[in-house]
Amino acid sequence: MSPPAVPAALHPVVAAFLADRAAVCAALERFGSPLHLVFPQVFTDNLTALTEVLDRARCGSRICYAHKVNRSSAFVRTAARAGIGVDVASAAELRSALDAGFTPDRIEITGPKGLPLVRAAIAAQVTINVDNLWELARIADLADTAVPVLLRLSGFPGSAPSRFGIDLAAVGEAFDLLARHPDRLTLLGVAFHLDTASTQERVRAVGECLTVIERAYARGFTPSVLDIGGGLRQVFSADAAAYDAYDEALRAGLLGQGPALHWGTGTFGYHVAGGVTTGTPVFHKYANTESAADILAELLAAPLPGHGGRAVGAVLADNLLDLWLEPGKAVADRAGITVSQVEFVKRAGNGATLVHLDLSRDTVTAADQEVLIDPLVLSEPGESAPTGVFFAGRLCLERDLVTQRQVRVARMPAPGDPVVFPNTGAYHMDLSAANAAMHPTTPKVVVHQSDSGFLLCGDEEWR
Incomplete structure (x- = not known):
């Protein structure tokens, strides 16, 4: 008996590409297998959906694409051309953003930073989202002109403890540092990032941040930005x-x-x-069915306690505060797939059928997480005979089962069949890609749908 199917949610552009088996085979023949394919048109559609939500709100806003979700040059160039900002978290990402055409005023650097990265951020004259008091003090020590900073806050009541950010109890110390160095530090605003899908938890954090902003004004600062970070969800499953x-x-x-x-x-x-x-399974958040745009709209429309029941967006507008957000997964949602080929099929000693692929588990997911959306086998047309298989990787490690759960396939795969892992564009491609045994890093290729069909080019070549 075959297991239940778990179908993937596919963007129409991606679905059209996969329906064109000749186009998929042409990509594999030209660029080899395995292959990461990225779709800038899908990226743009996702960005448009978020922008439309923000345009309906009364407050000013800025989207900063979180570069860390994918190393793709095509994605960051697409973001630059769209006129949005970018959130970088390393010196390499900073160089990538500058090379893509971002000006310093559209770049924000986040995350924990050592001294070399603090120096690089100051030299580039970008906005620094400050993680801790040590970092804020180093900026004051090293800067020779005023650096725009956001204070990343944490320690919100009702939220899980976080290793990131300045605890609410230490905000006074941050204000003291800012007050001592007005020629080197400019408080642009405050920020937070919560690893949660809960709108109410975000609403509570917004309320705490507004209290901090009021305290900042009382100290003589003029912050104008509230940065709510990322964490907007993806939609993986079609059912x-x-x-x-x-x-x-x-x-x-x-x-x-x-x-x-x-x-x-x-x-x-x-x-x-x-x-x-x-307990909680180690699956990615595959069960979510709410789009990132809907999650953002829900937050902006949510009543804010202590503000007369007015919506979050209206309170920000009334206080002349700009809303910044740092979506990564949300703009890369369904904008990337990974394709490999079947090498052989075998029967294991426990009776299970193993379909061996020319990639490793770490190429499509973090090693501790399971792929719970069914890979798509692009077999030659034939009679349907659903069966359950395990997909196995190419590393000489017992743990290198690409799926450690049985997957339903329409018919038994054959050597050479393309196998597609949907929606790998956010983190899955780059978080822990394995190149053990001297396997090369899986290349990225841009797919662009035109009137004449699908155009392919290397990720670095995309303009």
Whole structure:
């Protein structure tokens, strides 16, 4: 019996490309396998959807593309041409943004920074999103002109502890540093980033940040920016009910109450005991069905406690505050896929069918997370015969199962068949790509849909 299917949500441009098997094969023939394919047109569509939400709000705003989600030059150039900002987190990303055409006033540098990165940010004259008091003091020591800074805050009531940011209790010390160096530090505003999908948690953080901004004005500063960070979700599954059905079948198999869909003794983070499964699985957030644009619209429309029930967007507008956000996953959502080829198929000693690919697990997901959207096998047309298989990687490591759970395929794959991993554009391609055994880094190729078909070029060549 084959497992339930977990179909991927595909952007129409990506779906059209995958429906053109000749175009997919041409990409593999020209650039080799495996291959990361990026779609700037999808990136632009995602950006447009977020921009439309912000345009309907009364407050000023700026989107800063979070470069760290993907190293793609095509993505960062697309962002530069769109006129938005960019959020960089390393010296290499800073150089990439400048090379793409971003001017310093459109670049924000975030994350924890050592002394070399602080020096690079000051030299480039970009906005610095300050992570801690040490960093703020180093900027004051090293700058010879006023550096625009945002204070990243943390320690919000009701939120999980974070290793990032300046705790709310230490804001006074930050203000003291700013006051001592008015010629070297300019307080542009405050910022936060929460690893949550909860609108209410973000609303509480906004309220705390507004209190800090009021304190800043009382100290003589004139902040004008509230940066709410990123964390907007992606939509992976085309069928939320199918996702739930697979998860239910997977847990039943772990309990021995149905066919086993897992490999070996793996439990995907579930705790199995007493005839029940508990805990949080180590899947990416595949179950989300709400678009990033809808999540942002919900936040801007949410009533803000202590402000007469007015919406977040209206309060920011009334206080002449600009809203900054740093979406990465949201603008790369469905804008990238990874394609490999089947090398061979074998039967394992436990009776499972292994489909070996010419990539490793780390090429398409972080090693501790499971791919829970079905890869697409682009077989030659033939009679459908659904079956369950495990996709195996090319490394000589037992853990290099690309899927550690059984995947439904329409028919048994054959050597040479292309296998597509959907929606790998945000983090999946670059977070922990493996090149052990001297395997080369998987190249990136841009796919552009035109009236004459699909055009392909190397990521660095895209203009």
